[in-house]
Amino acid sequence: MEARKDFFLKKQKRAGEKEHWNLIQKTNDDLLSPMFETGRSYYVVVAVLSLLVLAAAGAWTYQIKTGIGQSGLHPPIFWGVYIASFVFWVGVSHSGTFISGVLRISKAEWRRPITRIAELMTLFSIMVAALFIFVHLGRVWRFYYLIPYPNQRQIWPNFRSPLMWDAAAIFTYATSSLIYLYLPLIPDFALMRERVTGWRRPLYRVLALGWRGTQTEWRWLGMAMRIITILIVMVMISVHSIVGFDFAVSLVPGWHSTIIPPYFVVGAIHSGMATVVMGLYFVRKIYRLDGYIRLEHFDKMGKLMLLITLLWSYFYFVERQVVWYGKIPDEMTVLDSILYGPYAPQHWAMIAFNSVIPLIALSIPRFRRWPLGLMIVGILINIAMYIERILIIVPSLGHPRLPYAWGRYFPSWVELTILVGSFSFFLLLYVLAIKFVPMIAIWEEKEGILHGRYEER
C-alpha cells in the first residue's frame, strides 16, 4: 500500500510538470484533429469507395437473382474467390487482437499508438469476412437454416460440420472484437462528448456511458480490459485454427494436413501485421501524426514482422517438405501443379513477396525505420497472402483423385467486382471511422506520457 501511495504521488508530480501538462493538452488537440479537419479529398475518397461498394452490391444482387453460377466456379472447384477472400479477411482481422492483445498482455509501451488502428481493422475485416459467408451461399435466402434455433421443422444444424464451428467462432470473434474495441474507447468517447458539437454529441453521450474518469471506473475498465485481452487472444488462436480446420479435416489432397490450422494462424498474423503497418503509414502520413506514430514504432513493428515472416516461412517449408518426401501421388499432383505447373508463377511470386523480400528488407535496421518501405513490404505480404489463400484452395480442388474430373478456374467479373468491393468496403468503413473515433487511443497515449516513458526521437 505504501509503495502504491508513493507511485501515485510520483506520477502526480510528473503530471504537474509544465511540459507534461502542455504535452497532455497537445495530445488531446492533435489526436482529435483528424475528426474535425475534413478536406475535399476526404469526400472524394468516400465517394469513390462508396461507388465501388455499390458496384459490388449490384453484382451480388445480380448473383442472387440469377444464381451462384455467375461465379467462375464449376466442379470440381466448388470454392473460389469467395472462400479465399473469407479466409483472407479473417486473417487480416488477426491484426487487432494479435498486435494489441499480445502487446497489452506484455505491457509493451510502444503499443499505445498502434492498438486502436489495429482493433478497428479487426472489427471491420471480420465484418467483411462474415459478409463473404453470405456471398458464397448458393441459397442465401435460406441462411437461417444454419442458425440453431427451435423451429417448426424440428431440425437443427449439423455441428459436426466445420462450417458450423466457423459460424460459432466468427460470431464469438466478431462480438468480442467489438467489445474489445469499445472498452478502451469509453474514456475517449467521454473526452469527445465534451468537445464535439452537432449530431455526434448525443451519440457520444450514449456511448460514453456517463464516464466521469473516477478511479473506480478506471479500475473496472482496467480489470475488464485485462480479462478480455487474455480471452480474446485465446479466441483469436481458435478462430483461425477453425478456419484452418475447414480445410484440414476434409479429404482433399493438399488440404488434409495437420499443420494447416497452426499454419493458418501464423499466416493470419502475417497478413494482419502487414495490414497494420499499412494502416500506421497512411494514418501517420495523412493526418501528420509523426509525433505519435514514430520511427521507433515502425522499427519495432518491423522486428515483429521479421519474426512472423520467419515463422511463416518455417511453417510453409515444413508443410511442403513433408508432402514432397511423402510422394503420395494424389498429393504430388497438387504440389507439382503449384511448384512447376500452371500455378508456378503465382507460387514463386508469393514466395518472393511473402518470405524472401520481407526477410531481406526487414533484416536491415535502416529499412525498418523507413515507413514507406515498410508499407510497401506490407502491401507485398498482403498480395502474397491472398495468392496463398487462392493457392491453397484452387490447385487442391482442381486435382481430385480421379484425373477425369480435373479442372481449372478463373474468377468471373462478378467475383472480381465483389472482391474489389470488399476491399473498398473495408477501406470505406475505416475512412468513415476516422471521423467517429480517434485513430490513437488518447487516454492511453496520455497514460504513456504520465508513465514518463515518452521517448524523444
Added chain:
Amino acid sequence: MRKWAGTLLALWVIAVALIVGFFYSQGSADLRGQDRQPIAFSHQRHAGELQINCLFCHRGADISPAASIPPVYVCMMCHRSLKAQTPETQKLLTYWNNKEPIPWVRLQRLPEFVRFTHQMHLNAGFKCTDCHGQVAQMTSTPRAATFEMGWCIRCHQRNGASKDCFTCHY
C-alpha cells in the same frame, strides 16, 4: 422522457416483431376466408348429410399418391338426375354443358419438394379425418392442420413411421 426513449423504442420493435410474426404464422395455414371456390360446394351437405364416402369422389386416395379432385362427370352422376336446381348447381351445369373443368382453388397443398402419398397413409390405417378434420361438418374446407414439417414429424414419431428425410424429400 429521454430516459425512457430507449425502452420505448425497444418495446416498439418487439411489438412490431410480434405483430408481424403473428400474421406470418397465420399465413402458413389457410384461413376460412381463403376458401373462395367457383362453386359454393359444401362438404357438410355431401359428406355429412348425404353420407357420401370420401373415396367416392376423391377416388385416387387409396390407390395413388394423389387424392385427386373429382372430374365434372362424377358430380353429374348425381346432379344429372336431380330435379331441384339452385343457382350453384346451375353453375355446375354450365361447366358441364360447356365441357369445361371446374377451376377449383387448391387449398390442401404441399410444396413441390415434398413427396406425399395418400395411398401409404390410408394403407397404414389412417382415416381422412385424421388429417383433414371433420370435413362432414364444414361448409367451407380450410386446412385442418398446418401441414408443415414439424406436424408431419410429430405424427411419424407417434406412430413409429419412418423418420428418414428420404421418405418425403427426393
Added chain:
Amino acid sequence: MVEYRDQNAPPGGPYRWGMVIDLDRCTGCEACVVACHAENNIRISGEEEASKGRAVNWIRIERYWEGEYPNAQVKFMPVLCQHCGSAPCEPVCPVYASYHTPDGLNAQVYNRCVGVRYCGNNCPYTVRYFNWFEPHWDEPLNEQLNPDVTVRSVGVMEKCTFCVQRIRGAQQTAQKEGRRVKDGEVTPACVQSCPTEALVFGDRNDPNSRVSRLSKDDRGFGLLEELGTEPSITYLKRIK
C-alpha cells in the same frame, strides 16, 4: 392394415442397396447417362455451361486412354455416387442436407440445402453436381419431367439417388403385401438401360441377391476404397 410402418424396417432386417459395375462388360455406350437424365429430371446444361465444365451427369463414363495412337486402347468407367458407407460428404454438411439413410443410401435433401458446396469439395469421386442457375428444359423436354422426382432449384447440390423414387415405389408395394422387396424388383434407370448388363442393382443384405453374389467375385474392387469411404458400388475388372 400392414404389418410394419417404417418402410426401412421390413421383415428380416433393413435393406442395404448396392450396385455392381462390371467394367469388362461396359462398352461406354452412355445409354445409362441418357436414361438417368430422362428419369431424374436432370437439367439441360447447354453448350455454354457445359464448356465451363458445369455439365450435369449423375452418372458419367470416364474414358482413359492407354498407349499412343495407333496402339491406343480406351477404357471406360461409369462413375456415379458410390453411396459410401462412410461418406466424406455427410459430416461436412452444416444442415444435414447430406446424410445417410437407414437403407444405405447417401441422400441429398434438396430443400434443406443452402449451397455451401463443402460436400462437393469433399467428395473424392466428384460426383456431386450443383445447380448454378434455375434449371430449364428446352421445348418439348419440359413436358417429360418425372413427377416422382423433385426439380432442383437454383443453389442446391444434387447427385445420384440410386433412383430412390423407384426404390420407394417398390418398397411401398412390398409393404402393402407384407414382404421384402424381391431381388430384381428395383432397377435404377441406368441399370435398366444397360444393354450389356454391366450394371446390377440390389440388396446387399440379402446374401442371395445378384449383387451380393457378384460383389464376392475376385475381380471386385471399390473405387478409391483405400480412403475408407466404404463404397456401396463394387467394380469388377479382370487384371491382365
Added chain:
Amino acid sequence: MADTKSAKRIIFGLFEPQTPLRPILDRLQEMKFSEESIEISSATPILAQPVGVGWKRFRLVHVTIIAGAIGIFFGVLLAGGTALLYPIRTGGKPIVSPSIVGIISYEMMMLFAIVTTFITAVVKVLRSHRVAAEYDPRIDEGFVGISVLSDRGDPRGGPVQDLFQEAGAVEVEVQ
C-alpha cells in the same frame, strides 16, 4: 444530478495537476469520510490508493469464470444436445461428436465469458456514478477532481470546501 431535492450532495474540487493530493485525502480521512464516499477523477488511471465504491469485495474474474462455465454448459447443449434430440434418422450413425462438443463449448465459453465480463464492467461503471461529480472537461487536460459524497445536512460540508480552497482548488462546486 443537480437535483435539489436529493438527500445527498457531492462536493467537488478541481485541482491543478501538480497539486499534491495525498495530504487532502489524509485530511478527508481524518474528517471521518469513509473510503466509499471519496472519489478521484482523472484523465488516465492514476492508481490511487483504494478509494471509490466497493470493488474490494468483488472480483470481476469470478464473474468471468462463472459465465465461462455457463457458456460451456450452453455449448454442450448446443453441439451435443441438439444432436441427441435430432428427430430425423441419419443412417444409424452417431452424430454426437465429443471433439465437436469441445470446440463449440470452447467458443461458447469465450463468448459468454467476454460478454458477461463486459456487461458486468459496464453495469459497475454505471452504478459507481452516484459518488462522483459530473464530468468536468478540464479533467481531460490533466486536472484532477476530488468528489466527496455526504448528506445534505452534514456539518462537515463547510470544512471540506474550506479544505479544497486551502489546497489550491481551481474550482469548488456543490452538486
